[in-house]
Amino acid sequence: MTAVTPEQALPLRQPADSVEGLTIVPHRRPWRLVAGLAALVLAAQFLHGLAVNPGWDWPTFRAFVFSDSILRAVGVTLQLTAYGTVLGFALGAVIAALRLSGSPILRTIAWTYVWAFRSIPLIVQLVFWFNLAYLYKRIGIGIPFGPTFASFGTMDLLGALGAAVLGLALHQAAYAAEIIRGGVLAVDAGQLEAAAALGIPKFRQAWRIVLPQAMRGILPNAANEVISLFKGTSIVYVMAIGELFYQVQVIYGRTGRVVPLLMVATVWYVLLTTALSLVQYYVERYFARGSERHAPPTPWQRLRATVTEIKEKRA
Amino acid sequence: MSGDGATAMVEVRGVHKRFGRLEVLRGIDLDVRPGTVTVVLGPSGSGKSTLLRAVNHLEKLDQGYVRVDGELIGYRRVGDKLRELPEREVLKQRTRLGFVFQNFNLFPHLTVLENLVEAPVGALGVPKEQARARALELLERVGLADKAAEYPRRLSGGQQQRVAIARALALEPKVLLFDEPTSALDPELVGEVLDVIKDLARTGTTMIVVTHEIGFAREVADTVVFMDGGVVVEQGPPAQVLDDPQHERTRAFLAKVL
Numbered sequence: 426m427t428a429v430t431p432e433q434a435l436p437l438r439q440p441a442d443s444v445e446g447l448t449i450v451p452h453r454r455p456w457r458l459v460a461g462l463a464a465l466v467l468a469a470q471f472l473h474g475l476a477v478n479p480g481w482d483w484p485t486f487r488a489f490v491f492s493d494s495i496l497r498a499v500g501v502t503l504q505l506t507a508y509g510t511v512l513g514f515a516l517g518a519v520i521a522a523l524r525l526s527g528s529p530i531l532r533t534i535a536w537t538y539v540w541a542f543r544s545i546p547l548i549v550q551l552v553f554w555f556n557l558a559y560l561y562k563r564i565g566i567g568i569p570f571g572p573t574f575a576s577f578g579t580m581d582l583l584g585a586l587g588a589a590v591l592g593l594a595l596h597q598a599a600y601a602a603e604i605i606r607g608g609v610l611a612v613d614a615g616q617l618e619a620a621a622a623l624g625i626p627k628f629r630q631a632w633r634i635v636l637p638q639a640m641r642g643i644l645p646n647a648a649n650e651v652i653s654l655f656k657g658t659s660i661v662y663v664m665a666i667g668e669l670f671y672q673v674q675v676i677y678g679r680t681g682r683v684v685p686l687l688m689v690a691t692v693w694y695v696l697l698t699t700a701l702s703l704v705q706y707y708v709e710r711y712f713a714r715g716s717e718r719h720a721p722p723t724p725w726q727r728l729r730a731t732v733t734e735i736k737e738k739r740a
Numbered sequence: 741m742s743g744d745g746a747t748a749m750v751e752v753r754g755v756h757k758r759f760g761r762l763e764v765l766r767g768i769d770l771d772v773r774p775g776t777v778t779v780v781l782g783p784s785g786s787g788k789s790t791l792l793r794a795v796n797h798l799e800k801l802d803q804g805y806v807r808v809d810g811e812l813i814g815y816r817r818v819g820d821k822l823r824e825l826p827e828r829e830v831l832k833q834r835t836r837l838g839f840v841f842q843n844f845n846l847f848p849h850l851t852v853l854e855n856l857v858e859a860p861v862g863a864l865g866v867p868k869e870q871a872r873a874r875a876l877e878l879l880e881r882v883g884l885a886d887k888a889a890e891y892p893r894r895l896s897g898g899q900q901q902r903v904a905i906a907r908a909l910a911l912e913p914k915v916l917l918f919d920e921p922t923s924a925l926d927p928e929l930v931g932e933v934l935d936v937i938k939d940l941a942r943t944g945t946t947m948i949v950v951t952h953e954i955g956f957a958r959e960v961a962d963t964v965v966f967m968d969g970g971v972v973v974e975q976g977p978p979a980q981v982l983d984d985p986q987h988e989r990t991r992a993f994l995a996k997v998l
Contacts, residue, residue, distance in 0.1 A: 619845035622796060623859035623911065624835035627827060633858065637849045715849045715891030 485685040489676060490692065498672035499693055505586075505658040505668060509593035510651050516594065517601025524606055535602065542599035548660055550596060554588040555664050589661040593654065600650055608643035609635060640712040648705040652698055659690075669693060748807075749774040749946045750795060750915055755804035757790055764790045766970035768804070772915070772963075775944040779957040779978075782967035783993055788950045791967070792917050795948065796837040797830050808837060809914050835863050838908030838916040842923050844900045846892035852879065852903050853888040856910045864911065871910070878906040882936050898929030902936050909940075916940065918949040954997055958982055966990045 475481060489495055523535035542550075558578075565576030583591065612635050620630040659670035667675075669690050677686040710723070722730065750772035757765040764787045772778045780788045793799040795806050797814030805822060806813045814830050815822040825833075847855050856875035860866040866874075879885045882902040884895075892900050901921055908916060918937065922930040934956050941947065941960045951957065957964050957978055964981040966973045968989045974981055985991045 613845075615841065615843055615845040616847065618798065619839075619841060619847070621831065622798060622834055622837075622839035622841075623907070624831040624833070624863040625859055626831060626863060629862045633862065634847055638847075712849075715851070715893060 480684060481688065482682060482685040485680075485682045486688050489686060490689050494672055494676070495669070495689060495693075498667055498669045499697075501586075501666065502655070502658050502668040502670075502693075503697070505589060505593060505661065505666075506651070506655045508590045509597050509654050509658070512590065512594035513597025513650075513654070514601045514605075514647070516598035518605055520598060520602035521605035521609065524602065525609060539599045539602055542596055547592065547596050547657065548663060551589060551592040551661060551664060554583075554592045555585065557583065557588065585664050585666055589664055589666055593658065593661070597650065597654055601647070604643055604646040604650065605639070607646070608639035608641070611642040612638045637712065641709075641716065644705065644709050644712060648701065652701055655697065655701065656694055747774075748772060749809055750948065751807040752791070752795070753804050753806075755791070755794055755806065756802045757787075757794060757799055758802050764970055765794065768967075768970075768972060770965065770972065770975075772946060772948060774946050776962035777941045777947045777949065777960050778963045778965060779961035780948065780950045780965045780967060781952070781954070781957060781993070782973075786967040787970040788967050789919050792839075792919050792948060792950050795915075795917055796834050796839055798839070800824065808833075813837075831863065835859070835911050836914050838911060838913035840901070840904050840908050840916065840918045840921050842920040844892070844897075844904045844924070846900055846904055846907070848891065848893055850891075851888065852884065852890050852892060852895070855892065855903060856907050859907070860910050875906070875910055878909050879903075881909075881939075882906045883932075896929060897925045898932045901925065901933045905933075905936055905940075914946065916945055916947045918947065918951070920950055920952070922951065922953060952997065954982065954994070966993065968993070 520535045520538055523531040524539075526532060563576045563578055565573035567573035567575075616634055616638065617630065620634045625634070658668055661668060662671035662674065665671065673686045673690045677683045680686075707723070748771040750770070752768050752770040755765050755768040756763065766787075768787075768791055770778075770791075780791065782788045790799055794801055795808070795813065797806075800814065805815060811833070812822070813833055814825055816825055817823075846852075847858065850858065853872065853875055856878060857868065857871045860871040860874070861868055876885060876888060879888055882905060884899060884902055884906070887895060887899065887903070892903060895903065901924075905916075905921075921937065922933050925933065930953070934953065937947070937949065937956075938960050949956075949961075961978050963975055964978045965975040966981055966985070966987075966989075973987050973989050974985065981990065982994065985994060
């Protein structure tokens with residue numbers, strides 16, 4: 426066997442001074458372009474169909490999309506979402522706190538709540554609340570197992586909308602509790618230890634140290650829940666409440682124009698979900714402060730950066 | 741000199757601590773005089789961190805007691821019983837003890853300045869402006885005044901630990917407890933943290949430092965405590981414990997780390 430000299434091992438080695446003459450060529454990917462074009466053709470075909478197929482009946486869509494009855498129904502949908510979210514997450518926070526508490530009794534009660542409300546389908550629960558008056562005709566305030574000071578007719582107190590809000594909030598609370606608990610558990614134990622070592626009072630530890638850090642884990646899941654609640658409100662049509670989906674059904678029941686009215690509902694759901702997603706993005710960004718070396722750009726900043734880049738390339 | 745509780749800033753007496761079946765502390769006695777530095781050495785698992793955590797009641801005791809400046813920590817004596825204090829009271833006691841963690845445990849969502857202001861405002865009710873002014877002074881002292889508005893994760897490990905020391909000092913504690921303050925640092929960052937601790941030692945801060953830095957112990961410690969298997973094997977001035985150890989276990993440990 427003969428020894429291989431470095432010159433033989435690297436027969437293409439060039440003198441160092443020619444390095445500047447070498448050009449670097451990135452690997453080309455022609456199939457990527459072909460696949461992209463094919464996808465564009467399919468998308469164009471779909472959009473063309475939306476525009477020219479008379480079945481979509483755009484004039485009817487236009488007539489109803491901003492009509493008073495639809496706008497009012499969108500309002501009811503938003504109202505149900507807002508109440509469901511606020512009450513659901515408030516109760517959820519309490520249940521999460523119980524599940525994380527040192528008391529086995531409170532922990533068990535909280536666990537049972539979550540178990541029960543995750544087990545019962547929302548629609549069953551809603552119809553049940555709607556029929557609460559059958560079970561308890563009057564609701565009173567007093568001493569448990571003792572005298573009653575004041576009482577009200579159940580349906581006067583609750584009403585259909587109240588029953589719907591109650592059902593949505595109780596259902597939401599079970600999921601919210603687990604999401605909040607998950608976020609809190611994900612906070613490094615060292616954070617609580619440091620707060621305890623500094624003598625920071627208990628409530629302030631939770632509010633100033635743990636929750637802001639837990640929010641990073643809570644927010645993506647919470648946003649999922651809010652959006653799914655927003656669309657999920659369509660389920661209360663079973664209680665004949667005039668929210669978006671119910672109202673759309675009423676109108677197409679009368680006019681027979683099913684597809685354009687479903688499109689009315691779809692467009693509103695998509696628009697408002699988009700708005701919620703935007704809010705989510707900025708809230709998450711706020712709670713991410715201090716967590717990354719540099720905060721990611723907002724979509725607006727990203728757009729501006731791209732425009733500047735293109736301008737610079739042209740210049 | 742030792743053994744007289746009346747002159748000790750920190751007095752540890754007959755402390756036992758058990759985790760399940762494992763007895764981590766098996767009767768610890770220790771006195772720390774005011775204005776002195778006590779360095780605790782020992783192999784891992786010897787119970788030195790647990791001892792430090794017992795001093796500010798991050799660990800509950802199974803037997804014995806800890807007194808700081810004459811006050812029982814975490815307990816109240818009723819007859820011949822030591823009753824655990826409600827958490828509110830324990831938290832109040834801890835504001836008189838500064839604790840520096842191995843992993844810094846700075847609050848990542850708060851700026852450096854906010855980290856320093858949080859406990860004085862939240863636990864002691866110091867007015868915000870006053871706490872800020874004091875915090876800036878302390879940052880100056882650890883050489884990080886220009887980082888006040890930064891978030892902790894943007895700092896190097898050494899800088900983070902210096903902030904953590906300043907945060908502990910913000911409560912103006914009677915005693916500072918250090919739990920392996922340089923063990924999580926890259927070797928080239930250890931020096932800057934030790935310099936800050938040395939500076940504190942010169943100004944007469946009472947400190948207990950759990951560490952593996954033998955050189956630091958030799959230079960700064962008034963008393964070196966060597967622990968093994970949950971007991972204090974020997975203690976004394978560094979010249980005695982480090983250069984002329986009396987116990988076989990101390991000699992074996994020093995032979996390994998030196």
